[in-house]
Amino acid sequence: MLFTAGKNDIAVAMEPQLTPLIESLPSTVPFVGPETLERKRNRPFRARLGANENGFGPAPSVISAMRDAAPDVWKYCDPENFDLKAALAAHLAITSGAVAPGTIAPGNVVVGEGVDTLLGLTVRQYVREGTPVVTSLGAYPTFNFHVAGFGGRLVTVPYRNDHEDLDALLDAVRREKAPLVYFSNPDNPMGTWHEASKIEAFIAALPETTMLILDEAYGETAPASALPAIDISRPNVLRMRTFSKAYGLAGMRCGYAIGAASQITAFDKIRNHFGMNRMVQIAALAALEDQNYLREVVARIIAGRDRIAAIAAQNGLAAIPSATNFVTIDCGRDGAYAANILNGLIERDIFVRKPMAPVLDRCIRVSVGLDEELDLFEEKLAETLAALK
Amino acid sequence: MLFTAGKNDIAVAMEPQLTPLIESLPSTVPFVGPETLERKRNRPFRARLGANENGFGPAPSVISAMRDAAPDVWKYCDPENFDLKAALAAHLAITSGAVAPGTIAPGNVVVGEGVDTLLGLTVRQYVREGTPVVTSLGAYPTFNFHVAGFGGRLVTVPYRNDHEDLDALLDAVRREKAPLVYFSNPDNPMGTWHEASKIEAFIAALPETTMLILDEAYGETAPASALPAIDISRPNVLRMRTFSKAYGLAGMRCGYAIGAASQITAFDKIRNHFGMNRMVQIAALAALEDQNYLREVVARIIAGRDRIAAIAAQNGLAAIPSATNFVTIDCGRDGAYAANILNGLIERDIFVRKPMAPVLDRCIRVSVGLDEELDLFEEKLAETLAALK
Numbered sequence: 001m002l003f004t005a006g007k008n009d010i011a012v013a014m015e016p017q018l019t020p021l022i023e024s025l026p027s028t029v030p031f032v033g034p035e036t037l038e039r040k041r042n043r044p045f046r047a048r049l050g051a052n053e054n055g056f057g058p059a060p061s062v063i064s065a066m067r068d069a070a071p072d073v074w075k076y077c078d079p080e081n082f083d084l085k086a087a088l089a090a091h092l093a094i095t096s097g098a099v100a101p102g103t104i105a106p107g108n109v110v111v112g113e114g115v116d117t118l119l120g121l122t123v124r125q126y127v128r129e130g131t132p133v134v135t136s137l138g139a140y141p142t143f144n145f146h147v148a149g150f151g152g153r154l155v156t157v158p159y160r161n162d163h164e165d166l167d168a169l170l171d172a173v174r175r176e177k178a179p180l181v182y183f184s185n186p187d188n189p190m191g192t193w194h195e196a197s198k199i200e201a202f203i204a205a206l207p208e209t210t211m212l213i214l215d216e217a218y219g220e221t222a223p224a225s226a227l228p229a230i231d232i233s234r235p236n237v238l239r240m241r242t243f244s245k246a247y248g249l250a251g252m253r254c255g256y257a258i259g260a261a262s263q264i265t266a267f268d269k270i271r272n273h274f275g276m277n278r279m280v281q282i283a284a285l286a287a288l289e290d291q292n293y294l295r296e297v298v299a300r301i302i303a304g305r306d307r308i309a310a311i312a313a314q315n316g317l318a319a320i321p322s323a324t325n326f327v328t329i330d331c332g333r334d335g336a337y338a339a340n341i342l343n344g345l346i347e348r349d350i351f352v353r354k355p356m357a358p359v360l361d362r363c364i365r366v367s368v369g370l371d372e373e374l375d376l377f378e379e380k381l382a383e384t385l386a387a388l389k
Numbered sequence: 390m391l392f393t394a395g396k397n398d399i400a401v402a403m404e405p406q407l408t409p410l411i412e413s414l415p416s417t418v419p420f421v422g423p424e425t426l427e428r429k430r431n432r433p434f435r436a437r438l439g440a441n442e443n444g445f446g447p448a449p450s451v452i453s454a455m456r457d458a459a460p461d462v463w464k465y466c467d468p469e470n471f472d473l474k475a476a477l478a479a480h481l482a483i484t485s486g487a488v489a490p491g492t493i494a495p496g497n498v499v500v501g502e503g504v505d506t507l508l509g510l511t512v513r514q515y516v517r518e519g520t521p522v523v524t525s526l527g528a529y530p531t532f533n534f535h536v537a538g539f540g541g542r543l544v545t546v547p548y549r550n551d552h553e554d555l556d557a558l559l560d561a562v563r564r565e566k567a568p569l570v571y572f573s574n575p576d577n578p579m580g581t582w583h584e585a586s587k588i589e590a591f592i593a594a595l596p597e598t599t600m601l602i603l604d605e606a607y608g609e610t611a612p613a614s615a616l617p618a619i620d621i622s623r624p625n626v627l628r629m630r631t632f633s634k635a636y637g638l639a640g641m642r643c644g645y646a647i648g649a650a651s652q653i654t655a656f657d658k659i660r661n662h663f664g665m666n667r668m669v670q671i672a673a674l675a676a677l678e679d680q681n682y683l684r685e686v687v688a689r690i691i692a693g694r695d696r697i698a699a700i701a702a703q704n705g706l707a708a709i710p711s712a713t714n715f716v717t718i719d720c721g722r723d724g725a726y727a728a729n730i731l732n733g734l735i736e737r738d739i740f741v742r743k744p745m746a747p748v749l750d751r752c753i754r755v756s757v758g759l760d761e762e763l764d765l766f767e768e769k770l771a772e773t774l775a776a777l778k
Contacts, residue, residue, distance in 0.1 A: 014598065029657070033663075053463050058462065066455075074638065076633075079425075117664060120661065124408075149658070235404040251462035272506055275506060279641065
């Protein structure tokens with residue numbers, strides 16, 4: 001509400017004024033949740049295969065640890081995430097082919113309320129109004145949401161053969177002198193990946209003043225050859241991982257970033273020190289300890305990917321090879337046709353999503369789920385395609 | 390690392406450069422957690438009375454709901470917090486003396502990962518580099534942390550007789566034309582409060598372009614007369630409440646803000662839509678439903694306050710009347726003396742904290758805890774005072 005204040009003709013706002021940046025932002029959401037769709041449809045989904053969640057769930061040992069912790073959640077978290085960072089550093093030094101084993105210290109790890117929160121904090125560290133930030137057209141919308149939220153200028157490059165295009169990303173970084181570039185490996189929403197050697201070459205070619213966010217949310221389901229050895233001597237790489245996918249703890253919010261200590265400490269300047277959930281600090285420790293369960297789940301995820309690919313094939317559609325916990329299916333025609341398939345599935349109580357960017361939008365994206373959910377998907381996909389003929 | 394690049398003598402940074410604002414921030418923490426102190430001491434505390442947690446814990450019904458939910462946390466949260474916002478709106482319309490009952494809608498509520506997160510988001514909405522923000526000298530450090538983190542200029546006014554000084558806050562807001570002012574009622578760290586009529590007068594006098602954060606984290610333990618009726622027609626007031634204190638869910642992270650729909654929707658522009666923990670969405674609903682347990686706990690908190698006041702008195706110290714779940718004890722001398730008492734207690738395995746700002750720093754702050762913890766506090770306080778004589 002504005003009115004003209006007396007003889008000086010100064011317009012005075014009569015309610016608190018958001019900053020111009022915040023005022024300029026749309027009220028948007030990176031994703032519409034399945035619960036929102038269920039409320040609109042007034043009917044629950046029968047298969048929840050759209051959000052790349054892990055329907056196999058957390059390990060029984062993790063469920064048990066959470067139940068044991070329930071009476072103690074009157075306590076705030078340990079704001080240092082001390083035990084979890086120590087366990088992650090030890091685990092990563094063994095399992096992730098660290099360049100010099102044993103060199104990953106707790107000071108190379110920051111824990112946050114999911115990778116989303118860490119992405120927001122990273123953007124805030126490097127982005128001011130107008131700062132160019134490079135990503136792929138159609139990559140993770142939540143990253144873009146944070147870039148917009150801090151006034152950054154998104155510079156996107158198209159995918160190439162359904163893969164993120166490392167050469168094009170590098171060109172854009174150099175052209176724009178961008179201080180920040182986002183790249184996910186394996187990729188979401190396409191499920192494709194690059195081998196470690198290509199990523200290492202990309203990192204070597206990257207300007208040292210450009211921070212790379214290497215989002216490895218799907219690292220646990222990828223072939224080992226896709227994960228570069230962790231080199232914490234590089235101050236311009238942040239590797240991001242999560243307990244939301246293979247570990248089955250999406251709803252508990254726990255992600256982490258690995259990098260040079262000099263860059264990791266910057267998070268402490270702005271992160272919510274008491275923001276972590278105490279129970280997930282305990283759950284994540286238990287999950288790390290139960291690597292047998294992780295291996296079982298990853299095997300089930302791989303079997304699920306094969307199953308989804310087979311379902312696609314038997315319907316004359318082509319599954320794009322995936323290193324994630326989902327499979328993106330090329331529906332063989334344009335975006336409108338893929339949207340019709342998506343809507344047909346949703347009408348039939350199957351929650352799936354689809355890429356939205358040009359070219360990628362010819363696909364739908366199906367998360368691995370329980371056998372009975374994939375049975376339903378198989379049935380309803382055939383029905384949908386028949387109805388569209 | 391800087392080096393001089395060739396003939397043009399331009400200093401080139403060879404690692405990613407934080408924004409000047411982030412670079413300028415200290416690596417600080419608003420509070421040191423008890424776990425950090427335990428690691429330094431290499432010994433656990435025997436009484437955890439420093440962080441204003443609620444040692445009576447969540448309701449058995451809430452613990453049970455969390456345990457039931459544990460296998461389902463592979464699902465992300467509902468990003469709309471639909472059920473919880475509906476329940477909160479209904480609850481608030483009944484219990485909080487809404488100006489026009491029934492007028493509080495879900496659109497007047499935003500749910501976040503604790504009040505800390507909502508404070509950060511609010512600061513981000515109104516504060517740019519150099520923006521003046523008014524608070525009391527010695528009030529909530531986490532709010533100040535966020536103001537600094539977004540480059541705001543903190544303007545502080547001293548407490549008056551251990552109460553936040555509403556007149557001084559108003560004067561500072563007017564003088565500085567500040568778009569944001571923070572005021573907690575009941576207050577932390579002093580535990581004191583103002584009656585609703587005084588707060589209503591403050592709100593009425595506040596420039597309409599200034600947003601008031603009215604932090605009511607301790608609202609449930611305060612006399613009803615301290616809580617103004619909720620008037621969501623006012624676009625310049627955000628009331629903040631939490632499940633961390635009376636509801637005993639500090640470690641689960643759930644807070645909420647109540648305000649005019651026009652201001653509440655601004656949170657959707659920048660909040661982490663999938664940032665909530667799914668389990669605490671369920672736990673908070675269960676907690677709201679169990680008002681009998683809340684009443685029991687509040688009665689135990691009030692009894693605990695009386696007990697702490699009695700312990701202070703029997704040691705010749707004066708407890709400041711409190712409407713919170715802690716009691717601030719005037720140690721009767723200067724800040725150094727109170728610090729000695731604090732350190733003596735910590736050495737004796739009693740975790741307490743103290744205000745740090747001048748005048749307030751003559752006090753220590755003791756959270757209500759279990760009887761056995763207060764027994765220990767009683768014993769160790771007498772020992773500490775004797776040792777200091």
